[in-house]
Amino acid sequence: MTILSNKVMMGGAETSNRREAAGAERLYIIGGILLIAGGMLFGDLFAILVLHQNANRIGGEMIGAVRAVSAQDTAAVLSHFTVIGSLIENRGTKVDAHVHAIDFGYLALILALVQPYVAMTDSAKRRIALLFLFGAVMLPVSVFLIHYIGTQYGPSDVLGWASVSADFGGLLVIIASALLALGLFRGLRKRKPAVSPSTxxxxxxxxxxxxxxxxxxxxxxxxxxxxxxxxxxxxxxxxxxxxxxxxxxxxxxxxxxxxxxxxxxxxxxxxxxxxxxxxxxxxxxxxxxxxxxxxxxxxxxxxxxxxxxxxxxxxxxxxxxxxxxxxxxxxxxxxxxxxxxxxxxxxxxxxxxxxxxxxxxxxxxxxx
Structure with missing residues (x-):
């Protein structure tokens, strides 16, 4: 009876482990697709609502700067180029947010594929997946906010809290990726998947x-x-x-x-x-x-x-x-x-x- 109970318990543990491993894969797949879709949707909206208007404004400011140079108005030249810099930053942060969201989505899909080869407990895989996805969302959202929050209340004159938040999100992604790399290295040394891939x-x-x-x-x-x-x-x-x-x-x-x-x-x-x-x-x-x-x-x-x-x-x-x-x-x-x-x-x-x-x-x- 004891032996039978132990077998049942061991079988239940294996079932639980496999479910949690599959859960980690699902987290990466669902999160990855959502990141890619969200990044694409944001890119479409950015192209429609911001990109062309932004380019026209930059052109107008450059014409203003040329006229100011002709008039030898140094203050006006600086003013026009300050606006141009702000417009370029606005465009740059939007492009960065768009690209980072999509690229993190790609990485999430890749991580889903390697989960069977990662030698870790299943609960650890799930926690790492959540850590990765949290950072993968935090970074592009924070990058998007850099232009609007600025550095006024930041820890330094050149670093705002949105930048700090973006860096922290990137750090979470790095930590999660490093932990998975360690688990993958340990799993590959065994020369077989930790869990059999789905067929x-x-x-x-x-x-x-x-x-x-x-x-x-x-x-x-x-x-x-x-x-x-x-x-x-x-x-x-x-x-x-x-x-x-x-x-x-x-x-x-x-x-x-x-x-x-x-x-x-x-x-x-x-x-x-x-x-x-x-x-x-x-x-x-x-x-x-x-x-x-x-x-x-x-x-x-x-x-x-x-x-x-x-x-x-x-x-x-x-x-x-x-x-x-x-x-x-x-x-x-x-x-x-x-x-x-x-x-x-x-x-x-x-x-x-x-x-x-x-x-x-x-x-x-x-x-x-």
């Missing part, structure tokens, strides 16, 4: 894997073309336009100086859309590859799964292509690019629903 249905995984590789290849080809044919020209034009702008302002040739400001804005826009198209298509490719390994955790019928995967790839192509075309087509291309981003976002939400629909098996694993 659930992988429908759609191959399409995501191949499609993701093709997206990355397309991004690399575009990047190579830009580096070979446009990058040097843009760098030379950057220096030439700025030099001409200053010379024309000093010589009181305001029409030419203002034309230089307009040319500089167009150059910055052309460079920005190339970089954005290049980075977005590669990031969508990486996301597709990560999602290909996570299909075992997503409970959707094959037909529904194929539909959402198709929608994901449609958006993954539409967004970077029309971002690239913004210089030629203007706001129309920007609107279509935002629509492409919305398609990717909808596909991610559908996959998140599939993860949430997943049930635990009686053995403690995860089942579709």
């Amino acid at each position: 659930a249905d992988h429908s759609g995984g191959k399409a995501l894997l191949v499609g993701g590789a093709l997206l990355i290849l397309a991004g690399f080809v575009h990047g190579a073309y830009y580096a070979a044919f446009d990058l040097s020209r843009h760098e030379a034009s950057d220096t030439a336009i700025l030099t001409s702008m200053i010379d024309n302002a000093v010589s009181n040739n305001l029409p030419a100086a203002e034309a230089d400001v307009e040319s500089y804005g167009k150059l910055a826009g052309e460079r920005a859309v190339n970089i954005a198209a290049h980075s977005h298509i590669i990031e969508f490719g990486l996301l597709a590859i990560l999602l290909s390994f996570l299909q075992q955790y997503i409970r959707l019928s094959p037909g529904v799964r194929r539909f959402w995967i198709g929608l994901f790839f449609a958006g993954s192509v539409i967004l970077p292509v029309f971002v690239f075309l913004e210089i030629r087509l203007g706001l129309l291309a920007g609107g279509i690019a935002d629509f492409g981003g919305a398609l990717v976002l909808l596909a991610l939400i559908a996959m998140l629903v599939g993860v949430l629909r997943q049930k635990r098996t009686s053995e403690g694993g995860l089942s579709a």
Whole structure:
């Protein structure tokens, strides 16, 4: 009787452990998808509500600075460049928040995949997952607030509390990642997973894997073309336009100086859309590859799964292509690019629903 009781208790402990391990995986998957979706939604809203207006204001302030240089009004020059600095900081913190949220989401999905190889107790895995996700949310939110909170009440003249909060969030992510790296090292030394990975249905995984590789290849080809044919020209034009702008302002040739400001804005826009198209298509490719390994955790019928995967790839192509075309087509291309981003976002939400629909098996694993 005692032996039987011990076996039952040991079996119950194994079941509990497996459930908690699966719970850690679910935390990373759900948290990762939410971080990516949140970062994408924020990026779309930023592009619609802030980005273009911000660029126009920077152009206006540069024209004001050129006129002030022509009038030899030092105070006005400093005032205009102070505003430009504030606008650049505003844009920079928004871009940083957008990028950090998405990249932390990618990292969370990767950490979900390696959980079976991490030699730790299951409760420790869950606590580390919560620590990671807390920091992964804290950092981009704090970065977003840097522009608004400033340094007025900060611990120093150059460091505000929002920056301190962002750094603390980053520290939490580093601590969680370091602990997982230690557990992964210990697990790999055993030469076998600490918990057997799920063998659930992988429908759609191959399409995501191949499609993701093709997206990355397309991004690399575009990047190579830009580096070979446009990058040097843009760098030379950057220096030439700025030099001409200053010379024309000093010589009181305001029409030419203002034309230089307009040319500089167009150059910055052309460079920005190339970089954005290049980075977005590669990031969508990486996301597709990560999602290909996570299909075992997503409970959707094959037909529904194929539909959402198709929608994901449609958006993954539409967004970077029309971002690239913004210089030629203007706001129309920007609107279509935002629509492409919305398609990717909808596909991610559908996959998140599939993860949430997943049930635990009686053995403690995860089942579709």
